[in-house]
């Protein structure tokens with residue numbers, strides 16, 4: 001029987017293993033992961049788990065017995081190298097495992113802040129359950145918390161930290177990489193109303209302290225007192241295995257529309273993969289549960305003889321300051337936006353257009369718009385500005 005070896009036991013690696021069984025794969029499925037315990041999901045780490053309203057049970061993707069029941073072999077450890085010639089991997093322990101198909105699902109690691117003092121005690125990041133545990137422990141005693149980075153993770157941390165924090169963001173708006181200016185300004189207001197201080201257009205040049213961080217130095221020389229600093233300035237894809245094995249890496253492991261590398265036995269999925277995205281019209285690397293899960297399913301289908309190009313619709317969500325933001329599509333080069341709903345009430349959607357065609361819908365506390373947009377885009381229905389204007393921008397009216 002064939003062996004599928006999955007390197008990385010996170011969201012996408014787990015899903016690849018599970019989907020192989022769901023699709024009737026009867027060979028060996030080996031999931032090698034270097035984090036302790038059974039595979040778990042990350043979204044609650046910056047939300048309910050951080051707040052303490054969800055525990056370990058809620059993080060787990062499946063209970064422990066599931067893996068034995070499904071014949072998924074969980075191998076704890078780190079894949080140290082791939083020997084493509086011999087179709088096997090070598091673990092850090094020295095153990096060798098042969099494969100017929102190898103799925104790289106190694107995710108991403110946090111970007112380290114390139115300034116002096118970034119390694120002081122009290123400077124933390126958030127990617128793993130261990131990181132979240134450390135943050136939870138430090139939060140109680142912390143009196144001056146500074147968050148560096150106003151993206152999804154930094155803002156979710158701020159909003160679930162349980163105390164006012166200062167957010168320092170180098171760009172001139174929050175969520176600049178993922179959301180429209182309308183959505184950014186709405187969340188700025190919410191965070192300020194919640195008592196947080198947000199400094200936009202502000203770079204950090206150094207962290208100071210004797211062994212432990214005590215202040216954050218900004219580009220203008222100001223020093224913010226800080227006894228806990230959370231660095232949330234994005235991630236870098238974990239691609240070492242692929243590059244050491246001679247595979248092409250450019251902002252992620254480069255794969256084709258079937259998520260295959262140039263080695264037909266090796267796929268890459270999730271945060272570590274750079275794939276031709278039909279919705280972005282360009283090579284893209286996405287960091288989301290949707291992308292991790294759907295890419296895993298696509299590869300499981302390919303391995304079980306039902307290969308189809310990956311074309312799943314990208315969507316994202318975040319929960320912060322009591323508001324739920326849901327995004328459908330990829331916001332790139334929009335040239336027109338329309339706000340529908342009631343911004344003052346905190347229930348609205350931003351519709352963005354490129355060349356007169358709807359490309360993204362960002363919904364704040366308006367799940368029906370999100371659902372309608374997903375149905376439209378999944379069915380490849382792309383209403384134009386004129387179509388939508390005729391229905392007073394009622395997305396549901398265009399779902400067939």
Ligand code: FAD
Nearest residue numbers: 008010011012034042043078079106107270271287288289
């Ligand atoms: P990961 O889940 O990171 O899994 C990769 C695994 O591989 C890790 O366990 C890693 O340790 C392991 N690994 C790496 N190298 C090796 C090796 N050589 N050998 C063995 N194991 C290895 N997305 C959303 O859509 N919505 C959200 O609300 C949301 N919230 C998030 C909150 C936080 C705090 C974080 C960190 C992420 C959040 N995300 C969210 C993003 C989402 O969790 C990721 O996109 C998703 O986990 C990617 O899955 P992955 O399998 O590619 O990577």
